[in-house]
Amino acid sequence: MVTIELYGVARLRAGREVIEVDARSLGDALVALGAACPALERVIVAGGRLAPGWLVALNGAQITADLATPLGEGDVVVLVSADAGG
């Protein structure tokens, strides 16, 4: 399982802090996220992609929007707003 952590607007919209999904890539994880949280669709994830201004930090470290990023058991996808800084 992969854990997706939500902060800020994403957390407010989804009404939850974490979601567990079965995913082998970032693209898979985002499809599962959109399905689990329709409130995020269009604004934060859009058809399995990240909406403009959104990225992820894989395990909280490097930041990417590359949908092909492979994910494995225990990985954590931290959803980050690109204007995280102000």
Next chain:
Amino acid sequence: MGRGGYFERYLRVDLGRPSAEHVPLDETTRRAVVGGVGLGALLLTRETPPGFDPLGPEAALVLAFGPLVGTPLTTSAKLAFVAKSPLTGRISDGLSSSSFAIAGKRAGLDAIVLVGEAAEPSIVLVDEEGAEVVPCPELWGRDFTISEASERLGKAYPEHRFAVIGVAGERLVRYAGIANEGRHAGRGGLGAVLGAKRVKAIGVRGSRPVPLADAEATLGIAKDLARRSLGPATEKYRALGTVANLSTFNRLAALPTRNFQASTFEEARKIEGEALHETRAQGRGSCKSCTIGCEHFFEVRPGQRPVKMEYENLFALGPLCGIGDPEVVLRASSACDELGIDTISAGGTIAFAMECAERGLFPAGPLAEEARDLRFGAGERMLVLLEDIARRRTPLGRLLAEGSRRAAEIVGGEAPSFAPHVKGMEIPGYEPRALQTMALGFAVGTRGADHNRSGAYEADFSGKVNRFEASEESAAHAVAAEDRAAVMDALILCKFLRRAMEDFFGESAEMLRAVTGLPFEAEELVRVGGRITLVRRLFNEREGWTPAEDTLPARFFEEKLPGGAAKGAGIDREGFARSIKAYHARRGLDERGFVPAEVARDMASLIRGKNR
């Protein structure tokens, strides 16, 4: 009178004489720097002699408006306060919003320049005719809060809008700010510059409409921009405000904690924006003429006046000082606002003192005695210390009123290696080791460590660079971030609007054409951004800048981050030096970072101006 956006003059007020004169502002100047921080930097340079004391009579304080203030464009009700900082000895500019900016512009002015020193504590009243310096013994030295002083001024002069200093400005605290209608030009000690001039407040009154070259086009752009300002790009600001940063930064291990000894805070959950909203939200506000409304108010205690909170206040008075009690942080933020001190510098300087106290570095005697119970997490102690600093009323308060750099020099030993500043300006809430393109932006910043004049953190959050390494690529991002910020702050528009604009320079040029009638183009505005940075650098060079200042405190090179997602991250000294060199090359500076002589020669007539 030209076509629009400008009144083509500024008001120079000599407080010593006292006298006021209107000075023409030529089109070359307006085209070259647009307004706001660019105009402020130019006028500051023109109106002061080299090597002046920022707290002396030769110092100038410039209030510079942009061409857009007073137009229907959203978030345009802003002005820039510009002076030589008593904290850094380098240029400092602070932006502030509200009807003060609109009234000042509508006095028929593109800027106001205060020079000299009033003979006695006074207020300055500006209108379309000129200015008057009015003694105010009833306001000075009375220990009024900013709210109390503003209320008294509002009652006495109901037609004026006021910018006011607090007790900290009167006592020349080196990071005292200037407040107007709940907003603050906080950074760099501009309030002390005003205090040294014995000016408690500046009142402005004006009713001249700002001319629009093409009113219809301006209205069309304003409507479109207002619509876009309510889209997803600004949802964060409307829903949560900047306090939303805290939880994300903590997760990314980019949250400065305990004077930058760590970058995650174990009590973050108690003070994160999401929690504050759930338990304490008390409504939202906005600056004048703003459709976004990013101001969020929170309850301190039932029945008490709610307090406005932003990320920078929250991080500086919370995790940076090891404090996780939301009530204490809210009270501290409110105290800073009412005393008139910059929250980032206050938090940074107190966090530095907490570390000195824990390490036993204060020299035996009154300082060590007073710092006995100063520890990270000591919230009530911090609240008392804020008052001591603002009033300079105890030995430790007086020491810390000087800022962390000077305090570290006095404490001595290893203290300077962990005083959290660049050029004397305390570092805002972005851990440099976890966001290394931002670290570069901090190091080269003309006003010191600064997230508002360099939004280089955007590169760190973009996935385009490795956030744990400052590279030559970082240099390109740092230059671009500075240029864009300089133009936003010259126009002046709120930075929170930036993501609602797809083509920032193109759209800005279009706005300027509609408002001013001048044929601004996008490429020209990119050059304006670079030029403003060079004007600031030339001012700093004139005032003694050396390349050694463009760096970070030793801690960031010598200590690695201890935990969280950035565990083990540190800044490589050689790599960082290479990225600084790359920045110099991109910025068109010489190897050491000076403005090349031929560039300075080309800019000489612009810098000198025609009016002196």
